[in-house]
Amino acid sequence: MSKKIEIRDICFDYIGKNKAFGALENINLEVDEGEFICILGSSGCGKSTLLSILNGLNKPKSGEILIDGKKVVGSGADRAVVFQNYSLFPFLTVKENVMFGAKKSLKRKNFTKEERIKRVNGYIEAVGLLDAIDKYPFELSGGMQQRVAIARALALEADILLLDEPFSAIDPKLRLELQELVSQLSKIHKKTVVFVTHDIDEAILLADRVIVMEPKHIKQAINIDLPYPRIREELVGQAHYEEIHRKLISSFYENIEQNIYEEVKLWE
Numbered sequence: 001m002s003k004k005i006e007i008r009d010i011c012f013d014y015i016g017k018n019k020a021f022g023a024l025e026n027i028n029l030e031v032d033e034g035e036f037i038c039i040l041g042s043s044g045c046g047k048s049t050l051l052s053i054l055n056g057l058n059k060p061k062s063g064e065i066l067i068d069g070k071k072v073v074g075s076g077a078d079r080a081v082v083f084q085n086y087s088l089f090p091f092l093t094v095k096e097n098v099m100f101g102a103k104k105s106l107k108r109k110n111f112t113k114e115e116r117i118k119r120v121n122g123y124i125e126a127v128g129l130l131d132a133i134d135k136y137p138f139e140l141s142g143g144m145q146q147r148v149a150i151a152r153a154l155a156l157e158a159d160i161l162l163l164d165e166p167f168s169a170i171d172p173k174l175r176l177e178l179q180e181l182v183s184q185l186s187k188i189h190k191k192t193v194v195f196v197t198h199d200i201d202e203a204i205l206l207a208d209r210v211i212v213m214e215p216k217h218i219k220q221a222i223n224i225d226l227p228y229p230r231i232r233e234e235l236v237g238q239a240h241y242e243e244i245h246r247k248l249i250s251s252f253y254e255n256i257e258q259n260i261y262e263e264v265k266l267w268e
């Protein structure tokens with residue numbers, strides 16, 4: 001399998017008034033084409049910072065990002081992002097929100113106007129929102145808004161999907177539905193996915209591999225060799241699932257109190 005993303009020796013500082021704060025130190029990670037990885041870590045450990053560097057919103061102090069073996073600087077049509085807060089345009093309908101980003105990327109691929117509309121409709125259908133296609137974001141629940149954000153990201157037809165805690169504001173039942181949707185769609189559309197979460201159960205349901213972070217660093221990578229589709233109720237109690245779950249819990253919670261304490265001390 002070929003390498004899709006290579007993160008090489010990334011360091012990143014936030015520059016404050018008087019001093020710099022090191023948020024990431026020497027991050028190294030490779031993601032295979034078609035792989036689904038979850039970056040799991042407690043709040044403040046640098047997950048969003050790493051994703052923002054992958055997305056090109058933040059520039060690393062040192063190190064580099066390679067996609068398909070080529071160094072990338074800034075954002076690009078090869079990466080699409082979904083954030084926690086949906087970030088839809090409130091004055092655009094579902095269809096218009098999905099079309100907004102897609103227009104450029106689908107034009108670049110020389111689709112005719114009819115084909116573009118068909119594809120956009122297809123993505124809206126894939127997330128189950130055809131009935132709401134002409135509604136505005138304020139008319140939709142949080143879960144529906146996040147479906148629009150997923151359709152919009154798919155419509156960009158980028159090889160790589162980057163998601164930053166997309167379901168953490170969604171109630172648990174809907175969250176399960178959306179997790180399944182993202183898992184299915186990423187496989188159907190052959191995406192390489194980097195999904196940030198602080199939820200162990202979410203990581204285990206979605207990922208081929210979980211990258212556990214501690215502040216500033218990658219701590220451990222754990223393979224999740226469970227077959228898809230993964231239905232939580234069916235997995236719970238199975239010896240192999242429980243073993244992976246235990247491994248993740250001990251990796252995630254080890255040193256967590258110390259890390260939170262140090263984070264608080266930084267802001268004293």
Ligand code: ADP
Binds near residue numbers: 015
């Ligand atoms: P996570 O996504 O894992 O919760 P972040 O990547 O948002 O963590 O933040 C990593 C660290 O960088 C935290 O200590 C946070 O307080 C700090 N940080 C995040 N954004 C900024 C910023 N704009 N300026 C200064 N420090 C920041």
Ligand code: MG
Binds near residue numbers: 047048049164165
């Ligand atoms: Mg974050």
